[in-house]
Amino acid sequence: MRTNNYRITFRNECKAPDPAGWLIPFNDLITLLMVFFVLLFAMGNINVHKSEKLVGSLQGALGVLLEGKKVDVQVVRPIQPTEPATQDVSADASNTGSQFAEVSQDAIGDLANHPEIVVIQTPKGLFITLSDGILFQSGVSELRPEGYPVLNKIIQVVQSNQLAVRIEGHTDNVSIRSERFPSNWDLSIARAVHVVKYFIDTGKIAPQRLSAVGYGESKPLYPNDSPANRVKNRRVEIILEMMDS
Numbered sequence: 001m002r003t004n005n006y007r008i009t010f011r012n013e014c015k016a017p018d019p020a021g022w023l024i025p026f027n028d029l030i031t032l033l034m035v036f037f038v039l040l041f042a043m044g045n046i047n048v049h050k051s052e053k054l055v056g057s058l059q060g061a062l063g064v065l066l067e068g069k070k071v072d073v074q075v076v077r078p079i080q081p082t083e084p085a086t087q088d089v090s091a092d093a094s095n096t097g098s099q100f101a102e103v104s105q106d107a108i109g110d111l112a113n114h115p116e117i118v119v120i121q122t123p124k125g126l127f128i129t130l131s132d133g134i135l136f137q138s139g140v141s142e143l144r145p146e147g148y149p150v151l152n153k154i155i156q157v158v159q160s161n162q163l164a165v166r167i168e169g170h171t172d173n174v175s176i177r178s179e180r181f182p183s184n185w186d187l188s189i190a191r192a193v194h195v196v197k198y199f200i201d202t203g204k205i206a207p208q209r210l211s212a213v214g215y216g217e218s219k220p221l222y223p224n225d226s227p228a229n230r231v232k233n234r235r236v237e238i239i240l241e242m243m244d245s
Helices: 023-043 048-061 089-093 105-112 145-159 184-201 227-233
Strands: 117-122 125-131 164-170 210-216 235-241
Touching (some): 105 117, 105 145, 125 145, 145 184, 145 235, 164 184, 184 210, 184 235
Parallel strands (some): 164 210
Antiparallel strands (some): 117 125, 164 235
């Protein structure tokens, strides 16, 4: 009988570990850290001027008219519910600064004495808040003739200086949903625009000084939980401020 002898050889395929293999993950880690610190540096050097321009562009898309000045929404809180209904205009006038040196104080005093008008004079500007019933009928954006004398008084104030003028329309939270005004926002901006047109046509105010904003129900002064509070939230605010240089 013939016997076949086979020789079996085992080879070790395992290679010795690469002593420099740790460099690959280390390089990745260093790259990520570099990117992280570059981002932190970039975020800490944001161009404020460009950011303000971006905010202004967004506000223009959201309802601020292109004509006139675009103003930061965040700074507009002219009245707080805890403030009294009437203000001592003569006491505030002495602290308003040089921008109000030529403002007609007689016209401001007449406005402040009106039971449905609140006037606040501060170093930052003049804030005039009118109940919507003075200027408009319910659900209507056209001005009432009965409101012309009040607007003419405000025109006297505006004509006596070169401050920027912003007109804001506000409503309560009762939805209007009419064919002409699908929302409270549409009604509020339409009312503000009509006041701007009156200032231009009747008061001959330069359009470059004027802007109109509609906030609808988004900026109530009081909770919309009663008819009396909703009446207070339906208003037009006219703000005179220093113009951007």
